[in-house]
Amino acid sequence: MKKTFVLLAALSLGACANPYVATPYTAPAGGLTSVGIADDSIPEDAIAGEAASTMSNFGLLGALVDAGVQASRKSRVNEALDSVNYQPEEMFEAYLIEAFKKKNINAMLLAGPDREKREFLTDYQDANGAQAVLDFNVTEHGYINAGNQLWRPAVAADVRLVDAVSGKTLMENRIVLNPIVVQEGTITLSPNPDYVFQNREDMISQPERLAAGIDDALMKVADAAVNLLQ
Amino acid sequence: MRTKLALAAAVSVLATACTQTLPPILPPTLTFDGTDCALTPDLAAAVSMLPSEKDQKKKIYTISSPVTGEYGCLTQNDVSGPYVVYDMPQYGTVKMIELGSALEGARIFSPIVTLLDENGEVTRLIEPKSYMFRGNIYSAQFAPAEGERFALVTVNPDLIGERYEAIRLGISTNTIYTGYGASNWYSGFETALSQGYSYEGTMQAKVYKADEEDD
Numbered sequence: 001m002k003k004t005f006v007l008l009a010a011l012s013l014g015a016c017a018n019p020y021v022a023t024p025y026t027a028p029a030g031g032l033t034s035v036g037i038a039d040d041s042i043p044e045d046a047i048a049g050e051a052a053s054t055m056s057n058f059g060l061l062g063a064l065v066d067a068g069v070q071a072s073r074k075s076r077v078n079e080a081l082d083s084v085n086y087q088p089e090e091m092f093e094a095y096l097i098e099a100f101k102k103k104n105i106n107a108m109l110l111a112g113p114d115r116e117k118r119e120f121l122t123d124y125q126d127a128n129g130a131q132a133v134l135d136f137n138v139t140e141h142g143y144i145n146a147g148n149q150l151w152r153p154a155v156a157a158d159v160r161l162v163d164a165v166s167g168k169t170l171m172e173n174r175i176v177l178n179p180i181v182v183q184e185g186t187i188t189l190s191p192n193p194d195y196v197f198q199n200r201e202d203m204i205s206q207p208e209r210l211a212a213g214i215d216d217a218l219m220k221v222a223d224a225a226v227n228l229l230q
Numbered sequence: 231m232r233t234k235l236a237l238a239a240a241v242s243v244l245a246t247a248c249t250q251t252l253p254p255i256l257p258p259t260l261t262f263d264g265t266d267c268a269l270t271p272d273l274a275a276a277v278s279m280l281p282s283e284k285d286q287k288k289k290i291y292t293i294s295s296p297v298t299g300e301y302g303c304l305t306q307n308d309v310s311g312p313y314v315v316y317d318m319p320q321y322g323t324v325k326m327i328e329l330g331s332a333l334e335g336a337r338i339f340s341p342i343v344t345l346l347d348e349n350g351e352v353t354r355l356i357e358p359k360s361y362m363f364r365g366n367i368y369s370a371q372f373a374p375a376e377g378e379r380f381a382l383v384t385v386n387p388d389l390i391g392e393r394y395e396a397i398r399l400g401i402s403t404n405t406i407y408t409g410y411g412a413s414n415w416y417s418g419f420e421t422a423l424s425q426g427y428s429y430e431g432t433m434q435a436k437v438y439k440a441d442e443e444d445d
Contacts, residue, residue, distance in 0.1 A: 019290055021438060024326050024371040025360075051401055051418035146399040146418025180399045180418060185328070187362040190396035190423075230357035 020185035023172040025229050028131055028163055032105055032229060036130035036164070037096060038121055039112040042089045046142035046214060047154070048077040048203070051180055073200055077142065080204040086211040088141070092218050096136065099226040107134075120160055127164035135160040136225065141214055143203065146180055151197040153217035154178040159225045175224050177217050187224055192216050255335030258426030260390060264310020267303035271382050273350055275302075276317035279327070279381075279437055293435045294332070297339050297383065304384055311385030311429050315346075319437065321376045328436040329381055330361065330369020333423065338394055339431025342386035343370060348379045358386055367434055368394070381435075389427035396423040 049070060093109055100107035110128055115121070115137070124133040137158045144154035154177060161171040176182075177189035195213030197203045203210050277295050285291035297312045304313040318327065331339035343356040356370045363369075374381075397420065404415040 021290075021325070022371055024373050026373065051399075144399070146401070146420050149399070149418055149420045152397065152399075178397070178399065180401055182365045182398075184365055186364060188365055189363070190398070193397060224362060227359045228362070230360040 018183070020174050020183050022174065022185060023169050025161070025171040027229075028170060032131060032170075034106045034108075034130045034132075035100055035161070036108055036110040036127045036133045037093055038110055038124075038133055038135045040089075040114045041096075041136045042092055042138045042141060042218070043118055045074065045078050046081055047140050048073045048143050048151075048200075049154075050145040051147035074142075076200060076204050077210070080207040081211055081214075084207045084211055086207070086214075088211075088215060088218055091215060092138075092222065095219050096134075096222050096226070099222055103226065103229070105229075106130075120158060124162045124164065124167065130164055132164055132170060133162045134225075135162065136222075138218070138221070141218060143197065143210075143213070144178055144180065151199070151203055152178055152191040153195050153213040154191065155214075155217045155221050157221050157225070159228075161229065171228060173225070173228055175221050177221055187228075189217075189220055189224060192220070256337055256430075258337035258428035259430040260426070260428070262299065262303070262311050262385070262429040264303060264305050267305040267310045269305055270350060271304055271313060271315045271346075271380075272302065273315060273317075273346075273380060276315045276380055277435075279316050279318050279435055281437070288439075290436060290438050293437070295433045295435070296431075297331075297341075297433050298430045306384060309385060309387050311387075313382065313384045314433055315383070316381040316435055318374050318379055318381055321374060321378070323440055324374065325438040325440045326371050326373045327381070327438070328364065328367070328369050328371045329356075329383065330364070330367040330434060332432045332434050333366040333368070333394070333425055334431060336425060337428040337431055338368060338425045339433060340386045340389040340427040340429070341368070341383050341433065343372075344382045344384070345372070345374065345378045346380040346382055347377050350380065353378050358388070363394075363396075367436075369434075369436075383433055385429055390429065392427050394423065394425045394427065397421070398423055 097107040108128065108130060110126060118137060118139045120135050120137055127133050138155060139158060140156045142154060143151045145151045156176045159173050159175060160169060163170055174186040175189065176186050178191040179188060182188050195216060277293065279293060281288065281291045295314045297314050299312045301312065303310055329343055331341045342358060344352055345354040347353050356372055361368055361370050400419050402417055402419060404417060405412050406415060
């Protein structure tokens with residue numbers, strides 16, 4: 001009987017979340033040739049979230065997190081990443097620039113203050129001569145566990161491309177790698193099976209591999225965003 | 231008795247929240263005999279993307295269409311296969327259309343979408359690299375431009391023989407009923423997906439109405 005309830009509730013939960021409404025890409029007149037990438041694409045701390053228990057909250061990744069256990073685990077994971085001086089933003093932005101270059105689009109970084117919250121910017125005026133501004137807002141990155149399962153990389157990002165002259169939104173999408181709950185309308189990417197950890201000790205004892213797994217996930221999200229601009 | 235009532239209530243909630251049907255598990259179709267296929271799509275037989283009567287008031291509605299050889303086939307660019315052509319809503323009445331193939335038990339249709347004008351002339355090819363999985367739908371999103379009327383879905387032969395392999399997480403909810411009410415207990419699960427890209431399968435068109443059409 002209990003299994004019946006589990007199945008019914010799982011079907012209901014998975015099928016009925018509010019859909020996300022994206023803005024499909026519209027190329028600017030003459031095609032896209034240059035992009036300025038807004039600063040502060042990645043938050044400072046990684047997450048280490050686990051579907052755990054009641055008294056929990058849904059995040060963008062859909063993780064249900066026990067706050068006390070989560071804080072302790074997140075701290076240990078970030079300490080491990082700090083031990084190898086892990087700062088993914090520079091790598092991520094360089095990777096994005098290279099991905100654009102392969103599509104003959106000249107991309108450059110735009111200087112700007114850090115975001116106060118992990119939300120889209122409100123001002124896109126300073127494009128430094130670029131045709132459009134890419135607001136790549138990674139809202140969460142790190143590792144996630146569906147609950148008594150394996151730890152796998154996870155990234156969630158909101159991505160917006162804005163015409164630098166008209167201010168028109170040329171594209172807006174939400175990309176989530178390894179969500180626990182899939183929000184309809186969001187792009188869903190699968191984690192790389194090469195980066196898997198058995199438990200917290202397994203994660204913190206391999207900081208370089210831990211960092212490499214997040215890098216790999218971030219690059220997959222970057223590729224997806226660039227491929228949307230077709 | 232209490233357990234039976236609780237189960238009935240759970241079934242009732244599920245039935246009102248969503249309706250799901252489980253399709254039969256079919257293997258991927260890896261070859262297709264293109265003998266006697268048409269060279270141009272039958273636009274007169276296009277599937278309408280207008281909402282059905284029950285979907286009239288919805289801001290977002292979905293139309294599912296089987297793509298099999300039973301409904302005719304098309305040969306274009308030396309590739310033969312089943313196809314489906316949609317008659318899109320009038321320009322300006324939709325915000326966007328998400329058009330893609332649905333993951334089935336063992337297969338997924340390998341789609342490629344071309345937009346046509348009212349005479350069947352190509353206006354735009356939706357670049358295959360822009361196809362992404364949105365949940366269980368391998369899809370592209372686009373906003374129809376003025377003059378674009380039909381969306382032609384044919385087979386992308388490049389993916390036939392490949393498989394979609396993925397790891398998906400999920401949450402199940404265990405509802406515990408007591409004499410004082412019910413509480414939910416969540417637990418996670420992990421599944422591995424492996425579907426073969428196929429000449430046949432199911433297409434899903436999700437239509438997002440334009441804001442002025444919203445109720």
